[in-house]
Amino acid sequence: MTPPTAVELGFEQKVVIGIAELAVSNNANATLTTYSLGSCLGISIYDPEVRVGGLLHVMLPDSRIDSGKATAQPAMFVDSGIVALFRTVLDLGAQKQRVQVCVAGGAQIMDNSGYFNIGKRNYEALTKMLNDHGLSVHAEQVGGMVNRTMYLNLATGDVRLKVSGQPQEIFLCKS
Amino acid sequence: MQELDEFINTVKQLPPAPKVLPELLALLNRPNIDASKIVRLISFDPGMSAAVLQATNSAFFATGSPTADIQEAVQRLGFAQIYQIVCAVTGGKSLAPAQQGYGIDRGELWKHSVTAAVAAQLIARRKGEDENTVFTATLLHDIGKIVLSEALTKKYDRVIEEVEKNQLSLQEAEKKLLGVEHAEIGGRLLARWKFPSNVVSAVWFHHNPKAAAPSEKLAAYVYLGDLVAHFIGHGFGHAAFAMKGRSEALSILDLEAEALPLLMIETHQKMETVNALFALAA
Numbered sequence: 104m105t106p107p108t109a110v111e112l113g114f115e116q117k118v119v120i121g122i123a124e125l126a127v128s129n130n131a132n133a134t135l136t137t138y139s140l141g142s143c144l145g146i147s148i149y150d151p152e153v154r155v156g157g158l159l160h161v162m163l164p165d166s167r168i169d170s171g172k173a174t175a176q177p178a179m180f181v182d183s184g185i186v187a188l189f190r191t192v193l194d195l196g197a198q199k200q201r202v203q204v205c206v207a208g209g210a211q212i213m214d215n216s217g218y219f220n221i222g223k224r225n226y227e228a229l230t231k232m233l234n235d236h237g238l239s240v241h242a243e244q245v246g247g248m249v250n251r252t253m254y255l256n257l258a259t260g261d262v263r264l265k266v267s268g269q270p271q272e273i274f275l276c277k278s
Numbered sequence: 279m280q281e282l283d284e285f286i287n288t289v290k291q292l293p294p295a296p297k298v299l300p301e302l303l304a305l306l307n308r309p310n311i312d313a314s315k316i317v318r319l320i321s322f323d324p325g326m327s328a329a330v331l332q333a334t335n336s337a338f339f340a341t342g343s344p345t346a347d348i349q350e351a352v353q354r355l356g357f358a359q360i361y362q363i364v365c366a367v368t369g370g371k372s373l374a375p376a377q378q379g380y381g382i383d384r385g386e387l388w389k390h391s392v393t394a395a396v397a398a399q400l401i402a403r404r405k406g407e408d409e410n411t412v413f414t415a416t417l418l419h420d421i422g423k424i425v426l427s428e429a430l431t432k433k434y435d436r437v438i439e440e441v442e443k444n445q446l447s448l449q450e451a452e453k454k455l456l457g458v459e460h461a462e463i464g465g466r467l468l469a470r471w472k473f474p475s476n477v478v479s480a481v482w483f484h485h486n487p488k489a490a491a492p493s494e495k496l497a498a499y500v501y502l503g504d505l506v507a508h509f510i511g512h513g514f515g516h517a518a519f520a521m522k523g524r525s526e527a528l529s530i531l532d533l534e535a536e537a538l539p540l541l542m543i544e545t546h547q548k549m550e551t552v553n554a555l556f557a558l559a560a
Binding site: 163 | 380381441445447505508512513514515516517519520522523525528535538539542
């Protein structure tokens with residue numbers, strides 16, 4: 104008799120996504136995590152039908168600032184990152200009409216000058232892009248003055264947040 | 279001023295004085311750097327010597343057979359690397375512990391400080407500024423938080439209230455609730471520890487670089503380094519982003535706003551290599 108596989112034993116796979124990275128999965132035992140969202144955005148998409156999802160950690164709104172980087176590391180920017188995220192998730196059988204988009208991050212310092220509003224510009228770039236494709240944000244916690252960590256559970260599609268300075272995790276999106 | 283010093287005196291757990299750092303910085307800022315003096319200074323501190331040798335022989339730096347000789351370590355790595363290792367060892371000891379009053383977990387203040395210092399150093403390099411001084415001031419900019427953390431532990435709710443309801447910066451909230459704030463305390467500490475006056479002012483006024491005149495340039499480096507660290511996710515604790523925008527920091531250093539996103543990319547890349555070095559200390 105062959106021994107049970109790690110998945111059969113309920114092994115929980117924890118995938119950590121760094122700044123300017125993305126990961127997708129259809130493994131129900133996996134949790135995708137991204138730490139330290141400052142003015143960066145964490146963007147998760149999840150198709151509850153086929154239980155496929157992905158998480159992206161973008162740093163800046165517009166890849167035109169460095170086209171070489173956009174090719175080598177598309178997940179650094181909102182525009183190139185969203186394309187890469189959707190493409191890989193759809194490759195795993197998700198459908199664009201079914202996916203739920205959740206967003207966290209985009210923190211802002213106290214500034215009215217507009218010189219330092221990278222968090223806001225990230226969010227604007229995202230919503231514009233989603234609108235252009237007839238998509239909208241399902242749940243979000245964006246802006247404010249905090250640092251956030253974001254988790255996507257592939258089995259349920261639940262998205263949890265850990266906000267800096269607050270002891271408890273919260274649900275951003277619960278199935 | 280006297281009240282401030284008294285406040286510092288009442289704090290039970292002051293960070294250890296980084297004795298070697300100001301002396302080493304002074305040695306490196308002389309026109310002719312005397313390697314033998316640097317070797318002597320490091321050798322005088324057994325903990326420091328061990329750390330320097332450990333770093334020299336680590337996979338990250340190792341170039342040949344392991345060495346147990348400080349002089350050879352200094353030769354192999356060069357002054358700039360040695361200085362960074364000394365910074366890592368001295369700074370890490372003070373800045374690594376959790377700061378409960380700020381909602382900062384273990385290692386987070388250190389990560390923030392190193393990221394800020396790397397970002398500020400990148401700008402300094404481009405501007406041809408003295409990198410060691412910029413790196414030092416930025417690395418130690420939040421040292422005052424260590425002193426205030428305990429007093430803030432009981433006032434955490436009120437800090438959040440001041441920030442959210444009254445739109446005070448974290449620094450203003452501290453001043454209102456405690457009568458002192460971390461930047462000022464940090465400046466006082468560094469003065470006690472005999473750091474040069476420009477480093478003292480830059481830390482003291484790192485939330486308002488213009489006020490640091492005549493050291494406004496150094497303060498602007500610290501301010502922007504701090505900002506970039508926050509942006510790329512290395513700013514932690516309650517209301518971590520409750521700091522005022524000071525666009526003059528850009529003009530003081532003759533930088534365009536567009537420089538910031540590029541600096542974020544560069545800092546992020548640089549951190550991947552720097553982490554290997556600074557993991558030694560944390």
